[in-house]
Amino acid sequence: MPAAAAQDKHQSAIYTTGGVWSKLVERVKQDSKKPSDNPQAASRPDSFLFVPTEGLDFTFARKSSSLANVERKDVANIWEVSGTEAFRNEVASADNLFITPRQVATCTVLVVLDLSRPWAALESLTGWLGRIRGRLDEVYDKFNRRGSKIPSQLRARAKKSFGSKRDDEASIDHTGISVVVAANKYDTFCDEDAELRKIMARTLRYVAHTNGATLVYTSGRGGGDKESRNTLGNLRHVLNHYLFTGADRKLPSKGAVQTDHLRPLYVPGGADHLRDIGRPKAGAAGGGGDDRGGASLQEWRTVFQRFFARPEGEEGAGGAGAEGAEGDPTEKFAEGEIDSMREQKLRELDEYRRQVALDQQQVRKSRAAALTQSRRQSTAAGGGSKRASAVRRSSVF
Numbered sequence: 529m530p531a532a533a534a535q536d537k538h539q540s541a542i543y544t545t546g547g548v549w550s551k552l553v554e555r556v557k558q559d560s561k562k563p564s565d566n567p568q569a570a571s572r573p574d575s576f577l578f579v580p581t582e583g584l585d586f587t588f589a590r591k592s593s594s595l596a597n598v599e600r601k602d603v604a605n606i607w608e609v610s611g612t613e614a615f616r617n618e619v620a621s622a623d624n625l626f627i628t629p630r631q632v633a634t635c636t637v638l639v640v641l642d643l644s645r646p647w648a649a650l651e652s653l654t655g656w657l658g659r660i661r662g663r664l665d666e667v668y669d670k671f672n673r674r675g676s677k678i679p680s681q682l683r684a685r686a687k688k689s690f691g692s693k694r695d696d697e698a699s700i701d702h703t704g705i706s707v708v709v710a711a712n713k714y715d716t717f718c719d720e721d722a723e724l725r726k727i728m729a730r731t732l733r734y735v736a737h738t739n740g741a742t743l744v745y746t747s748g749r750g751g752g753d754k755e756s757r758n759t760l761g762n763l764r765h766v767l768n769h770y771l772f773t774g775a776d777r778k779l780p781s782k783g784a785v786q787t788d789h790l791r792p793l794y795v796p797g798g799a800d801h802l803r804d805i806g807r808p809k810a811g812a813a814g815g816g817g818d819d820r821g822g823a824s825l826q827e828w829r830t831v832f833q834r835f836f837a838r839p840e841g842e843e844g845a846g847g848a849g850a851e852g853a854e855g856d857p858t859e860k861f862a863e864g865e866i867d868s869m870r871e872q873k874l875r876e877l878d879e880y881r882r883q884v885a886l887d888q889q890q891v892r893k894s895r896a897a898a899l900t901q902s903r904r905q906s907t908a909a910g911g912g913s914k915r916a917s918a919v920r921r922s923s924v925f
Contacts, residue, residue: 591772604771620659627663627705629670633682636706636770643717643745646728647836650829653709653735664703679704689778690740691798699802700740706770706797707741710763714745714792715756722790727835729789730805731828737800738825742766742779745792755792758783762794 586608590601609619609626620626627635639656641649668679682704690702711732717725736743744763747756765782779796786794787804808831 589771591768602772616659620663621666623666627660627667629667632664632667632705633678634774636708636767636775638708638710638767639741641709641711641732642713643711643728644713646717646720646724647833647838649711649728649836650731650735650832653732654825654829657707657735657739660703660705660707664705668704685776686740689775689798694801696802699738701738702740706775707736707739708763708766708770709736709741709743710746711743711793712746714759715747718792724835726789727808727832729787729793730808731832733787733793733795733800733805734802734828735825736795736797737802737805740797742797743793743795743800745794747792759792759794766796 587606589604589606591604592601607626609616627637637656637660639653641652643649671678683702686702686704686706687697690700694700709732711728717728732743735741744759744766746759746763762782766779769777769779778798781796783794785796785799786792787800808827
């Protein structure tokens with residue numbers, strides 16, 4: 529399928545006229561306009577969380593706006609985005625799917641890394657950061673063409689909450705949205721050699737810090753021990769803040785900042801510093817850094833790949849059928865009953881999209897017809913006025 533045609537199929541996948549979600553969004557907006565006894569209980573705009581993991585899925589979370597009005601809820605829309613390289617790129621470039629202009633002011637992206645496959649962590653992180661920035665460039669360009677100041681305001685907001693008075697400020701490139709990096713399955717990585725954990729921690733700290741992001745280690749043990757509960761609690765605290773409080777306010781502290789590579793990291797945005805991260809020993813002579821301890825991404829990438837070489841036969845950043853594997857994974861793992869059901873769902877989805885496209889086309893035609901009729905009536909009214917004026921002038925003479 530051509531890329532343009534594939535992108536058109538996703539244009540109306542999320543916000544469609546008459547869809548369930550559009551009705552829910554409209555209801556929340558109407559509820560937020562209702563008067564409240566407590567002026568501080570007003571609902572904030574809906575927030576959006578994008579989680580690059582497996583496939584494409586949607587859920588949502590709600591939280592009371594205030595204790596004074598528990599019936600009024602703030603809503604967070606959560607999208608999980610991943611798949612093959614072609615699918616990820618298609619999703620990231622879709623206008624109505626990933627970081628749209630209406631979402632950008634309240635958008636948060638959670639990039640999930642897999643520490644059980646440490647050689648793929650840096651590639652996965654930089655790949656998703658590249659997609660995020662590419663999509664934001666398109667959105668910001670639309671605002672700039674309209675003369676909007678939203679892009680500069682979002683970057684200024686991010687800079688303020690991150691901490692603007694810093695001597696490494698020039699090395700930080702803010703995206704303008706909230707980005708959280710969650711390095712998951714720490715329990716599978718915590719027994720590795722201390723030097724390997726140090727390289728991993730410092731590399732991820734560098735990439736997260738220079739992109740204005742928050743870095744959190746999480747454990748996949750299911751909360752069976754205190755350390756696992758703490759890591760998940762840290763991630764929950766960060767997401768609750770960005771989704772329900774807002775990126776315009778500084779992330780409140782919850783426990784101590786943890787930068788020790790022998791412990792699960794917890795580094796909120798703005799809590800780190802390039803001089804504390806340092807430079808890789810093996811890359812110190814390679815140049816590209818500064819005298820304050822900063823280094824270039826290429827230096828860290830070189831050292832990282834030296835310590836975390838990809839095992840023979842391993843796939844790309846996300847493994848087969850996920851981060852970096854091309855093709856359709858169903859061809860490799862065929863299941864007749866499941867495949868037939870999948871084909872049926874795909875046909876239903878195509879039919880739904882065609883119906884949505886027809887509905888939207890009908891709406892556009894109706895609007896165009898109404899506009900044409902209005903212009904004709906205005907023209908007719910203007911012509912009648914001119915004729916009446918001519919009659920009055922002729923009667924005078």
